[in-house]
Amino acid sequence: MKRRVMTWMMAGLALLSITGAAHADAKPKLVILISIDQFSADLFNAYRGQYRAGLKELSSGIVYPSAYHEHGVTETCAGHAVIATGNHPNRTGIIANEWFDGTLGKDRYCTDDAVHVAATAKRVLGVGPGLLEVSTIGDWLKSASPASRVFSVAGKDRSAIMMGGHKPDGAFWFDGKQGFDTWGVTVDDARTRLTPLAPFNAKLASRIAQHAPIWTYFDKTCKTREAQIPLAGGKTFNSHLPPDLPPPLPGQAATTNPILPPWFYDTVTLEAAVSLIASEKLGHGQATDILAIGLSGTDMVGHVYGSQGPEMCDQIARLDDELGRFLKHIKALGVPVLIAVTADHGGSDIPERLNMRGYPRAERIEPLALLAQLNAGVRAGVGIDWDPLRSALFDPTRLTIVDRDGKVLGDAALRHRIADETAARARTLPGVAGAWTADVLQAHPVDPRLLPDQLSLGDRMALSFYPARTADVSLLFDPMVTAAPLFPGRLLMGHSGASDLNRRVPMLFWWPGVASQERAVPVAVTDLAPTLAAYIGVQPDGTIDGRCLNIGETEDICARK
Structure with a gap:
């Protein structure tokens, strides 16, 4: 009898193994691409032992701890274009957040394409993906599978637009005031595209107006990182929570109005993503859908407060918690899903704190x-x-x-x-x-x-x-040199550089039941788009710089046609 029970158990385990492997290699119904802005490999690894929720689970899949942005100008717009296209900026044309346009005689922002317009924002040069010179993974999917739906949602327009590509069903970004905006061919078209998030926007605007969030400690252990950091010119940066209100800019009156904390951008972005999944029934159609999510809070913290203080400590704890709630919702969908996580660039800490910790080459220009x-x-x-x-x-x-x-x-x-x-x-x-x-x-x-x-x-x-x-x-x-002015509460740190601090980021692949693997060999962020394309069975449109990484469990997904 015992032998018969053991035989049944072994057969059951074998069947479970085969079924799990087949599910893992099956084409997902929903691909979720998450970019965590300024989430360097150093930041990812520094807090890895403290993850308790979403980042812990996402780190239990296939982990590339050293994925590199190979280009030199590491900025948000350029990095998101690389993530979505598998191409370097010398192909995408998105070389930075902005550049000098000799024809216009002034700086041109990377989404000011002079072709499309926003639903609510008033921009002289419009807003849209027209300056992106190549196609994205969402574009490849829409061309191969018209029934597929492609959405992007982010805390910044440049993140949503670059990851959404040229043919999204919707690309939405938080305006930092009351709701999400989008682009279209005309204002009416843009407002129609905004329809899926209209109910969410109404509730969000009311929520902000009635009770704007205040940044207090979510993780009280982060309080140990508080410090008073001397700055040039007799200034002092008081690194603590809640943060001090920023001083007024020249010609502006002082404000007592609370500023939306960076983590709130991530909160509402993930909530908007959940709303889109529900209203559009993403993952429940016959074809594969893509949802790209750009989480901007970490970048905001890095620029204003640096990466080693209580502000970033608390931001990472909140991000981990928010992603945990998001993953619970995704699991409850009951559909085959693949989640990829990476970052548009890295970053370092403010040079003044680095100097306090014994880094003599850290300086501000x-x-x-x-x-x-x-x-x-x-x-x-x-x-x-x-x-x-x-x-x-x-x-x-x-x-x-x-x-x-x-x-x-x-x-x-x-x-x-x-x-x-x-x-x-x-x-x-x-320097x-x-x-x-x-x-x-x-x-x-x-x-x-x-x-x-x-x-x-x-x-x-x-x-x-x-x-x-x-x-x-x-x-x-040099790697620990920053050319940024001193505006405590507004700006202390930049990251546009080719050092490993700025270009090395994590790249994670996760799905329910994935077997955990740590892959230490350096890879390129350009590899992400062709890997996802192979996984969902679509071909890139034209030549790309990246290559497919085999993340399959029982087959070589890079060999799929």
């Missing part, structure tokens, strides 16, 4: 002072009597050469002389890791056989080059 220094040197070196270098406000890493009137310099020979002089002078400055002219980057070959962690600084910057958008001169700073 005042961007306007650096620009003035370079302009003075170039004027003397080239023999001109105007400041020829222009940068976006507080961003001296991308320098455009202009004439006396502030327009792009038309004299090609002089422009080349100024670019060469600028790059040569910049390389001699403390500058490298400087390249546009001509050098355009001619720089990148060996595709190199692993992501083997690329030189020049390789990385070349992958961020796109004609007519990349500046005349591009600069990189």
